[in-house]
Amino acid sequence: MRWTLKEKLKDCRLALRKIGTKRDKWVKEWIGQLLITGSQIQWTADCTKALANTKDKTDKKPLKSLRKKQISMLNKFSEAIRGNLTKIQRLKLVALVTIEVHARDVIEKMIKTGCFDVQAFEWLMQLRLYWDKEVDDCVVKQTNTQFLYGYEYLGNSGRLVITPLTDRCYMTLTTALHLHRGGSPKGPAGTGKTETVKDLG
Numbered sequence: 364m365r366w367t368l369k370e371k372l373k374d375c376r377l378a379l380r381k382i383g384t385k386r387d388k389w390v391k392e393w394i395g396q397l398l399i400t401g402s403q404i405q406w407t408a409d410c411t412k413a414l415a416n417t418k419d420k421t422d423k424k425p426l427k428s429l430r431k432k433q434i435s436m437l438n439k440f441s442e443a444i445r446g447n448l449t450k451i452q453r454l455k456l457v458a459l460v461t462i463e464v465h466a467r468d469v470i471e472k473m474i475k476t477g478c479f480d481v482q483a484f485e486w487l488m489q490l491r492l493y494w495d496k497e498v499d500d501c502v503v504k505q506t507n508t509q510f511l512y513g514y515e516y517l518g519n520s521g522r523l524v525i526t527p528l529t530d531r532c533y534m535t536l537t538t539a540l541h542l543h544r545g546g547s548p549k550g551p552a553g554t555g556k557t558e559t560v561k562d563l564g
Contacts, residue, residue, distance in 0.1 A: 368397070372501060374399040376494060386436065387443060395455040395519040399462050400501065400512070402493040408434075409481045414486060417479040426474050433467045451519060457474075459523045462483075465525040490533050490563075505534060508541035512546040515564060523558050532559050 366509050375397040383391050390398060409432075413425035444453065469489055472478075478485040487506055495502045501512035523529065536546040548556040 364516055368514040368516060369500070372397050372400055372512075376404060379405055383468075387439065390443070390456060390459065390492045391452060395458055396517050398455060398459050399522070400492060400506060402459060403462065403466075404494050404501065406463075407491040407493055410470065410486070411481055414473075414479065414481045414483075420477045420479050422479065423474050423477075426470060426478075430467065430470045430474065433463065433470060437463055454519050454521065460518070461522040461524060488530070488534055490530075490537070503537075508537045510537070510540070513564070517564075523555055525560050529555075529559055529562075533563050536560070536563055 371394070375393045378389055378392070379386070379401050383474070409429055416425040417423070426436045434512070437460065440456060440463065444456050444460065449454065473485055476485050480486070484506075489505065491504045493502045493504060494500075498511075503510045503512055532548060538549075539546045546560075548559060550556055
């Protein structure tokens with residue numbers, strides 16, 4: 364199962380790179396987990412490129428053009444959601460939009476805070492997915508941590524909205540894992556502790 368997911372992710376990534384911004388057909392052809400993972404890999408690559416092309420703190424043009432592209436894509440997705448879709452296609456699209464809205468928010472936050480470097484903490488604190496050509500695998504990075512993507516089959520599940528608190532939970536848990544420790548989110552019942560841990564997985 365894991366080997367199949369890895370091979371399919373390679374194909375999904377290549378298909379996304381070929382089509383660019385016209386993602387309507389791409390969304391219908393691939394399973395939800397690969398759509399989200401492939402889209403996050405592409406978003407990380409786009410942000411890294413935009414930050415590398417930023418000359419100084421006042422040069423916000425690369426990030427602003429990336430934000431414009433992200434908003435345009437979200438508008439197309441929202442039109443598609445209102446269209447005639449099967450139940451499974453709608454579930455996939457809603458989960459993808461949830462992740463892409465967070466991606467847009469991250470870009471806006473980086474513009475506001477004047478983030479202009481790939482080594483800036485505002486960028487490093489994000490959960491980023493890369494395709495590492497040396498190991499030919501998906502690598503998940505956050506702050507100073509790095510893990511290989513696990514390829515655990517998640518099915519076509521919905522996603523939680525990612526808030527600043529979710530980001531901090533992710534950062535704490537990935538750092539704990541990096542240090543060979545564990546984590547135990549604490550709080551009132553029904554606030555999304557279990558779902559947050561499952562979403563990180």
